[in-house]
Amino acid sequence: MELNQKEVLDIISCNKLDNLICRSLESRPGELAKYICGLANKEGGYILIGVEKDNGVLKPLEFQLAFDMNSVMESAYKKLIGEIISSNKYINVEGRSIFVIKVEKSEKKVLTDGRYYYYKNNGVEVVDNKILSDPSTLFISYTECDTPIVDIIEKIMLEKLKDKIKVSRYTDLRYKDSFKAFMDTLQEHDFVLTVVSDTYLKRQACMYEVGETLKDHHYRDKLLFIVLSENERKYYGKDAPEKIGADIYKGAQVSLDYIGFWKDRYDSLNEKMNKIGDYEATCEAAKELQIIGQIYRKEMGEFLQFLSDENGKSFQKLNESGFIDIVNWIIQNGDIK
Secondary structure, eight states: OOOOHHHHHHHHHTTOOTTEEEESSOOOHHHHHHHHHHHHTTTOEEEEETEEEETTEEEEOOOOTTSOHHHHHHHHHHTEESOOOEEEEEEEETTEEEEEEEEOOOSSOOEETTEEEEEETTEEEEOOTTTTOOOEEEEEEOOGGGHHHHHHHHHHHHHHHGGGEEEEOGGGOOTTOOHHHHHTTGGGSSEEEEEEOTTGGGOHHHHHHHHHHHTSTTHHHHEEEEEOOGGGGGGTGGGOOSOOOOOGGGOHHHHHHHHHHHHHHHHHHHHHHHHHOOHHHHHHHHHHHHHHHHIIIIIHHHHHHHHHHSOOOOHHHHHHTTSHHHHHHHHHHTTOO
């Protein structure tokens, strides 16, 4: 991470005080570690040594180049526990040397001297561990054609829960990342929100995600869902699928239709494998066959029964309420303060 001198000059000339700590003199590693910790645990920011704040105005003073700040900073970083992304250097402002430390926001909470610190008004304060606990994690499981709906859900969830929730979805994957490895992290998430449409119930990747979630013995506490209907078609535009609604509440016949869909997929693949009749040529297909068999024999029925048993609400009602039912469930079960 490179420290941008123009950005620092702009902060000083425009008196930008947010996420900024100024000290006319400070070279104690312990104090600098607290400042770094406090900024990392909030939004990140800058520490300016050799600058004072006088009635809201930033004034460059001077910070002697004689100080061995490389050794000071090395000692300060050693006092920090957690991942820190930071850079530092001397820069010249109006003919005066100041020492600048830039700190990025940390994904995980950072502590020093056995305590959590949090930035506040040109300084830091000790904060209760519960307040600074890591955010709850939510994975949104959906099929690509339902992206317009998921965008709405994610936007509102982040507005409601802010930094208390970390949302994951397929867009987090970078080029050539392992899709299966990404899906295998599902059990590490605190909550999984399934956006259930007709297409979702017919996608192998989606059913794999459901299966991974069902492996958790406490999945009823972490598995959330929204079942879509044809009423949501207005959000899709011209790329809407032929059928959106899953119709899962229409009884056993519909459930059996979905199970039958996967049974047909199983029989078709099994027939092709038998026709080839070569184990080495079909060993990868055999793995897929096993997954599909698990879907139609167990996971589809269990998932549909779960959806039928739980007291779900339509997307329309949830959207109108700001998804308050889902937000409250995450707050209550995620120990969010």
